[in-house]
Amino acid sequence: MKRYGNSRFNHDKYRAKQRYHERKTSGFRCSHCKRFVPINDRMGTANRNHCNWCLWSKHVDEVKGDRRSHCSGGMGPIGLTFKHEGHGKVGEIMLIHLCSVCQKISINRIARDDQEQKIVAAFKSSLRLESSVKVRLEKAGIYLLSKADEGELSTQLFGIS
Numbered sequence: 001m002k003r004y005g006n007s008r009f010n011h012d013k014y015r016a017k018q019r020y021h022e023r024k025t026s027g028f029r030c031s032h033c034k035r036f037v038p039i040n041d042r043m044g045t046a047n048r049n050h051c052n053w054c055l056w057s058k059h060v061d062e063v064k065g066d067r068r069s070h071c072s073g074g075m076g077p078i079g080l081t082f083k084h085e086g087h088g089k090v091g092e093i094m095l096i097h098l099c100s101v102c103q104k105i106s107i108n109r110i111a112r113d114d115q116e117q118k119i120v121a122a123f124k125s126s127l128r129l130e131s132s133v134k135v136r137l138e139k140a141g142i143y144l145l146s147k148a149d150e151g152e153l154s155t156q157l158f159g160i161s
């Protein structure tokens with residue numbers, strides 16, 4: 001693999017090369033489970049940044065969508081939230097990721113081809129999260145789904161409550 005060093009220019013050049021390769025192959029290889037992850041406009045995954053099998057992501061953004069992070073650590077799914085729609089409305093399901101290197105927290109939309117059982121597993125494991133992580137989420141204004149939200153989660157995932 002070609003090394004580009006730590007300069008901003010070289011990092012941007014490397015990222016541009018990665019994005020070109022992703023567009024050319026219509027996907028990317030997951031850095032966690034190593035499976036090929038398709039990117040598809042018709043399925044609503046054109047801006048996908050997580051694996052549809054293991055739900056892991058890669059820390060590539062400093063600010064949402066900028067692809068300028070130098071960290072590039074693996075971001076594991078630690079829980080779920082709902083997109084804030086305002087006025088008490090419940091929005092779509094969002095994944096909460098935590099970077100394994102720098103501990104940054106981010107949220108991402110789920111995609112139609114994400115594995116439902118993995119989404120449910122992320123929800124169940126979030127019920128056992130450490131209190132320090134829950135406090136960080138609360139301070140960041142991210143609502144972590146609780147047992148009370150299980151019905152809405154089932155409705156959105158499976159169409160049943």
